[in-house]
Amino acid sequence: MNSNRKMILAIIAVIVVVAIGAYALYGNFGPKEELKIATTTSLEDTGLLEELEAAFESKNPNVDVQFVAVGTGQALEYGRKGDVDLVMVHAKAQEDKFIEEGYGINRTVFAYNxxxxxxxxxxxxxxxxxxxxxxxxxxxxxxxxxxxxxxxxxxxxxxxxxxxxxxxxxxxxxxxxxxxxxxxxxxxxxxxxxxxxxxxxxxxxxxxxxxxxxxxxxxxxxxxxxxxxxxxxLNIYSMIPLNTTKFPNTNSADADKWIAFVMSDEGQKIFEEYGKAKYGQTLFTPLAGQPEPTN
Amino acid sequence: MLISLDPEVVTITLRTLEISLSSTLFGTLISIPLGGIIYFKTFKGKRVLINVIQTLYSLPTVLVGLLVFLLLSNEGPLGSLELLFTPGGMIIGQTILILPIVTGFTIIALSGVKDEIRDLAFSLGSSEFQTLRAIMREAKYALLGAVILGFGRAISEVGVAMMIGGNIRGFTRVITTTMALETSKGNVELSISLGMILLMIALAISVILNLIQEKK
Structure with a gap:
């Protein structure tokens, strides 16, 4: 009987140790700053965001970029609740409404296809x-x-x-x-x-x-x-950080860094190059420094 | 894929275990005492309460996901904890998800203990606490079964993981959400491999349980 009890105790001990150990390893207590971005599935599914994220994080090792990939409508809903710091979307009418309602500021178009x-x-x-x-x-x-x-x-x-x-x-x-x-x-x-x-x-x-x-x-x-x-x-993608007046706790410093990076030569080059090797053609046309296309 | 042990698959598997085991641990710590109290105490509405608990076995994971989402959202009552889209938030959701089933099966496990043992313990002059321990010990295999059931529900669910975790790569992506994503991307082989990994974890747990029972 005692060996049974020991066994059960041992299992419970293992569960506790694994849970605590795993927390220490993967838990959300590190010194990293998190930048949460709600993005459209169309950006995530192509695999381009992973590449952007890796390049950004190698320059900003203290920032952990986290993508939640949903449709534009839901991405903007997450923004309205303040659950993310930035949205990357592609539906101008919905974006304009989002900004008009005061949830976001500084819509920046970054690429199109x-x-x-x-x-x-x-x-x-x-x-x-x-x-x-x-x-x-x-x-x-x-x-x-x-x-x-x-x-x-x-x-x-x-x-x-x-x-x-x-x-x-x-x-x-x-x-x-x-x-x-x-x-x-x-x-x-x-x-x-x-x-x-x-x-x-x-x-x-x-x-x-x-x-x-x-x-x-x-x-x-x-x-x-x-x-x-x-x-x-015509399909134009834009980034909108949350309005700090409405959401004082939003991580606007890192959101601004992200926008600057996406619009930088290095970031735009990723859009220009991405897909050539894998799909035989590029998936996006970068837009930095150009007016929003109309045709 | 299974054999080459892609580091990302290993991390996802470890993360899945971390989250589901933590939920099982917290769920058990709450449910077994709760089930014990409900079983041992007589009170008005006990039958109704047990009925409610049994109904909640069918609690849809998406409903738990939605409720916990509203709770943890920045605008929700617990928004300031910043747990939405984190592993911690997922653990809260999965814990809530398995509470009814572990509590219900704790009650069933205790009901399976013969009344004689209770009476015997009392007649031998045991205190209430000692009697409780005797009964718990008698029911331990059934209780372990309740815990395994809770773990099974936690590790296999996708609603809470998707809605509360957000399926963030390298942070909250677990086996089931990866399977959903990869299937939608058309990577069926990877999804099947992940499904096998999940089943192997379940197998390992079940083997451990059987080993304990045989030791008897």
């Missing part, structure tokens, strides 16, 4: 070579005629990509809420870009993706980009 309308290579809705609004119109018409042939997969998560998608639907003259949502050919995933691309691929459907995520996932997809240019597909 284009949204792609991707779909099956057979292109049953015949959108290849058109522009964004015509493409969406064609998808709607063909999808309504035969949902088993043509369908569209939406993020449906209030992300930057979803926001853009709604804008394009509304531009076609159709009302998004009454004549797009809930249609048999319109599928909402409520998930990130990668998951949505995978689902669209499974269903041989059309979807709207940022080009970065599409290129990063290209190897796993049979979908091809069909419409890739034009004003409606």
């Amino acid at each position: 284009y949204f792609y309308i991707v779909g099956p290579a057979s292109d049953p809705a015949k959108i290849n070579g058109t522009n964004a609004t015509t493409a969406f119109k064609n998808i709607m018409t063909s999808g309504t005629a035969d949902p088993s042939l043509v369908s569209f997969v939406s993020r449906g998560d209030n992300s930057g990509t979803h926001t853009r998608e709604i804008q394009i639907w509304n531009k076609t003259g159709a009302d998004y809420n009454s004549s797009i949502r809930g249609q048999p050919w319109y599928i909402e995933t409520g998930k990130g870009m990668g998951d949505t691309l995978t689902l669209a691929n499974q269903k041989n459907a059309y979807t709207l993706s940022d080009s970065g995520t599409y290129l990063a996932f290209k190897g796993n997809l049979t979908l091809v980009p069909l419409v890739t240019q034009g004003k409606d597909l």
